[in-house]
Amino acid sequence: MSKKYLVYSTIITLVLAGIYYYVALPPMNWHSPYFYFSLFLVVGCFILCNIVLSGHPFREIKKSAWTIGIVVVVCAIFVGSVAIFSPFIRADLYASRITVREDGDFTSEISEVDFKALPLLDRESTEKLGDRVMGQMADMVSQFYVSDLYTQINYQGNIARVTPLEYNGWIKYFTNRTTGIPGYITVNSVTGESTLVKLNEGMRYMPSAMFNENLYRKLRFANPTALFGQPQFELDEAGKPFWVVPTYDYRGIGMLQDITGAVIMDPVTGESNRYAVGEIPTWVDHVYDAYLITEQVNDWGLYRGGFLNSLFGQKNVVQTTEGYNYLAMNDDVYMYTGITSVLADESNLGFILTNMRTKETTFYSIPGAEEFSAMDSAEGQVQQMGYQASFPLLINLNGKPTYLLSLKDNAGLVKMYAFVDVVDYQKVVVTNASEGIEKAAENYIGGKLNDVEIKDEDLQYVDITISSITMATLEGNSYYYITSTDGNRYKVSLVVSDELPFLQEGDSISAGYLTETSVTELVKIK
Secondary structure (H helix, E strand, O other), X not given: OOHHHHHHHHHHHHHHHHHHHHHHOOOOOOOOHHHHHHHHHHHHHHHHHHHHHHOOHHHHHHHOHHHHHHHHHHHHHHHHHHHHOOHHHHHHHHHOOOOEEEEEOHHHHOOEOOHHHOOOOOHHHHHHHHHHHHHOOOOOOOOEEEOOOOEEEEEOOEEEEEEEEEEOOHHHHHHHOOOOEEEEEEEEOOOOOEEEEEEEEEEOOEOOXXXXXXXXXXXXXXXXXXXXOOOEEEEOOOOOEEEEXXXXXXXXXXXXXXXXXXXXXXXXXXXXXEEEHHHOOXXXXXXXXXXXXXXXXXXXXXXXXXXXXXXXXXXXXEXXXXXOEEEEEOOEEEEEEEEEEOOOOOEEOEEEEEEOOOOOEEEEOOOEEOHHHXXXXXXXXXXXXXXXXXXXXXXXXXXXXXXXXXXXOOOOOEEEEEEEEOOOOOOEEEEEHHHOHHHHHHHHHHOOHHHOOOOXXXXXXXXXXXXEEEEEEEOOEEEEEEEEOOOOEEEEEHHHOOOHHHOOOOOEEEEEEOOOOOOEEEEEEO
16 A cells, blocks of 8 residues: 555545544444444545545555454454343343332322422423413514423422523524523423523523534533433523533443433533532432333333243233323422333333432332323213323322323313323313312312211211202212202212212201302211
8 A cells, every 4th residue: 555545545534534523423432333333434434545546446455454354353343242231141231220119109108299389281381381482582583492302390499391592593593602592491380380581691502503612512522432311401499501411321332321420511601510320419300311211111121030031931021101201209300100011901010200310210019000091081081072181190199199181172272180090090080171270189089089088077067958959970970969948059979978869858967068168068978
């Protein structure tokens, strides 16, 4: 090989490799398959340059055999890594990627639902509110757009979703880059209150920024060997924005991915700090990705009995259901999803809850309906209206695991709330959203008063002589409406007493109630 061709080929390859690195940002990490892909491109470029510059392609190919040999060796190492760390050989590594505590007690560990702090707004509704806020800012709407990140966080004691603004195209980047992105949007997931928070100093390091201000380029240049997960936009308790970017690693080459920590970057200044998993600040809510958690839980469920058991005996082999949602507890965000058998039937064996900052995971053994069966059951109650159910929230209502769903019309507006018993998804109560979530819960509990512990000292009693009694069915539940001889009106669910169908005009009863209203609801009959 001529020294002249070698020098020219090296210069051209280095220039092209530099351009490729600047644009594609591959990690300089031998665990990453992307690193080897990039390496092959560079080697291929070098060989191609020699072939083209020499004018003798066959001779140069022969001379470059050593280079091709290196590629073959690297391919062999890659294949060997895949084989060594395959579940066939190391099923134990797959099963132990996540530690699952299996003795969770749902009633004692999951607090009773507080409807004043319940994140009823799902992602779709949140996006509509965020877009509406942006649409009211005439000076910004042509220059910026709302990112679709909408990270759910615990913020100043509230549950909210936050998302930044982004440059609306490369022209808008150049016209606004000196001041940066002016703010971000917060949407309270409980009340729906939406706010555009304007910053004193704009955010410069963003996904939509270009050149050295691009978020991914800034991260790569500061951490050339790191493997990055999906950046999350979060706020500290003072409302200061940060990018929280998980870092991960593999076993071998591209096998058994797991989180190693996070880089937290100030989008205004570009300053960043790298933390190991146990050192991440407590205000951070999202370090682990929901899809990675689901993958690891599935590996735990599949391989904890060994590779052969995963194929043949399949004893205790389980997997997650298709969907997932989030719970906010103890100033952290938890992902939950159902656990079902490997046969993927329409029932759950229980649920897992995973802390998205620490990866602490607990399994709660609660056999019942899987989430999509509950959605179908709720939609079936209003099938004539064509409403669609949101993915359910899992709540502790009256000491029992319960699904809470929103039923939406074609415009995405919430029209009804549905409560579905996790254990028996045939028990469904739907209520118009206009009546409020607490009234919806009362309607649901009212249909199951035999499960509610009501103390006599909490009740007020009244003696009633029945003037008229009528039965009606509302939303699948039977109620009796009583008018007393003194003109007062009462409502009572059939489950309160089996004697209700036998009561007649002129009969006298003693009944207890919690609150007196225009139509007082009776909760106990003596």
